[in-house]
Amino acid sequence: MPTSHTSAPPEPSVCPACSAGLTTDVRYPAWCPGCEWNLSPVVVPATDLSESQRQAAAREWEAQADRLALARQRAEQVYGAVAAGAGPREDRTWIAAMVMAAIVHLVTAGLLVGSVALQFVDSWPLRVAGWLGLAFAFFLRPRFAGIPDSGSVLRRTDAPALYALADRVAAAVGSRPVDMIRVTDEFNASFNRVGLRRRSVLTLGLPLWEPLGDGQRLALLAHELGHDVNGDHRSGWWLGSAITTLTQWWYVTEPAGREEHGGVLASLVEVVANLAMAGVNWLIGLLLGVLERLSSRSGQGAEYRADAIAARIASTSETERLLRTLLLSGSAATVRARLRSLSGVRRSSHSAGVAGFWASFTAELAAVPAHETERLLRLSVRELSSVDSTHPPTYLRIRMLGHRPVPAPALVVAPEEAAAIEAELAPLRLRIARELLA
Template identity: 45%
Template sequence: MPNPAAPPSSAPASPSAPPSADRPRSCPACSGPVDPDPRFTAWCPACEWNLVPAEEAAEECGKSPKDLARERAAAERTERLFQEVAAGRTDTTRRDWLAASALALPVHAVTVAVAGAAVWLLVTGNTPLRCLGALLLAVAFLLRPRLGRVPSGADVLKRGEAPALYGLADRVAAELGAPPVGAIRVTEDFNASMAVVGLRRTSVLTVGLPLWEALDDRQRIAVLGHEIAHQVNGDNRRGLWLGSAMRALAHWYELARPAERSRGGYGVVALLSLIGDYLGNAFLHLVSRLPYQAYLLLDRLTARAGQQAEYRADGLGARVASTEAASEALETLLLGPATGTVTMRLRAEIQSRPRSGRRDAAAGPDVTELWPQLRAHLAAIPPLERERLLRRSRRAGHAVDASHPPTHLRLALLARQAPLPAAVTCAPDEAAAVAAELAPHRTRIARTLLAG
């Protein structure tokens, strides 16, 4: 559940910010009342005047007609899919999945063919052919599908280190009929995600601590439910066949993509180098177009079903934590830039404090201040500003990324469904145990964020 784009102005600059002298008291378009809070963007809820501030609107106007037409077409496809899902019509993507699976076949066949040819030359060929076989074997190694690997390092929580958090995730997985989570990572991002990696297809849950700290216990369970639901929501894009084919195509493109021109040299040497770079890059450009276009086609074929799977994961998250908690968690995603506001402000405050003696200099910043300030900062955002962010998201069609439906459509689909109660809850003692397990990571991540 990566963080959607949202304007930097969506968060208060400071709870004690003075009112602006030129702030309008009424809407210049309809004379309706304007948001009186001086900490936030002045806008009119009645006619949506200044819903998108001028500087952000200028960025939108800078887009080319081709980009705008592409965005409109994508928005229309997304809206049609939403209507289909809302009406219960979800069978139209089966032919797309079949076409995508068929397209993945030659991707995997290329690697198998190159590897098979390499082995055949190594076994049956003479010395020159064996050298060619070794070269082909190296090429096959470069072309192999990337399955990912189970992460390790300071950001990974092992089961023995976090029995309460793993226990909570296991209860969510059991409620959804999903396998237990294999590993949990804690990062500094305002998001959460689920991946399945390695030959053993180990599930890896990544939790961004800033997002975790911005949520309450009910909303945290909703996020866990959404991410763990990706193991049972029919999202074949994450599966071994299609997922590895898409990652292989992306890697092939990176391998074949032209490099920057070399610089340096004088006279004839520089001219020959320039010509060589030009011809080589022109050839690589042609070669790289094939995996690039194949990736775009595969992505296009799987996009509809991938978005359907996201809607289904939202529904499963609501079943686990309640519809209300799932909707609140989605709305919180719009507040992601507020974490950056808090971090920059606290970093500036810490840097401006005088230090006395070597002990203070070695101690570093007081990172324990970040999380309470973040929670207070988000709690200070009033409903009217949250409504502005939601309407802005609706107008711009903001989504967490290209694989997700727009956030406002996800909220709209949850609102159309019958409200569900929570199937999994977190008792106060369990929440306290989870917080204690995350304490070292809370310090580590706060230090990383404040260090810039």
């Protein structure tokens, strides 16, 4: 059975910047809550840089600061609008995103229609061009997300208690019952629709699910299922497939690398072709950036509304605990790496050893000191860090929960229900733990 890493007891120290007393832990960076000294540990730059290199580094630092300031302004605009009660229809940026998506789909449709029309022209070069256009249109066609690998999907007959809980949450949220529940080895969770039938898939990362309490699990389910009813236009086929298509265009038009040719003319043709392709690639990249930015504003508002749904179902306090747990993705990766390196864990493949892994993993995440969680939260304030680029900064999500607090949950998980779910997930815990320790 694996043994958990035992941390050294916290040791008091003194902040070198303001002389305030600190509480440190050898596993985590020491920092000062008073003056925020060492809040974000940085690598000391090399001292042997040339003047031009120092100037380039200074310009990059200024550009990064400008980008951060602009991102902060946009994030606070979305936050202010949602805090004032704006719903998905009040945010007009999604209309522009939908129009851009329509243009993308019309271009693909125009390529298809034009290529078909060329097949009826009495000219074999044009017919060949039409065949090439048809192949290109097929490659750039709008795509539906694929149905997940059956090995990671739990059927209703395999996990009736988990599906019953998800159905209860869906009913309380106002969503339809989920079609599939997928369990992965990620410290994350998601909701999306796949295939021509647009079947709903709830994905639960076991490393995130395991450390959560029953209330936080309710909040997680409510947040993800809330994406089905919170006006998140990114999850729709129209906008999502347009972003996918533009991304494919960007990859297709990316200029090829230079190759050695025997003649000057061939090299000149290659240079001209690459320059033309680079211009098209740049334009597509610009359009993709604009479309993602427009959809991001709508998407961030949808995340706030999903958090509000989670608070209504599980209470504000449990939803905030969930968001604070999501700050620990880096710590979770470190814990997994440390447990993998323990000699007894690496060779363990029986159920008792795997059970020990999850117990150790959960215990170590629970042992992350409060001052480290607070450091990560303040980093979210300083650097706008979030779960990923599609989510608002975590500190704003927590702040938003305070606008309309919900003290009591609408649903609770009974002890026997929680025990039944644990038993249903046991085989997957065994398999995923083996994958994590491989």
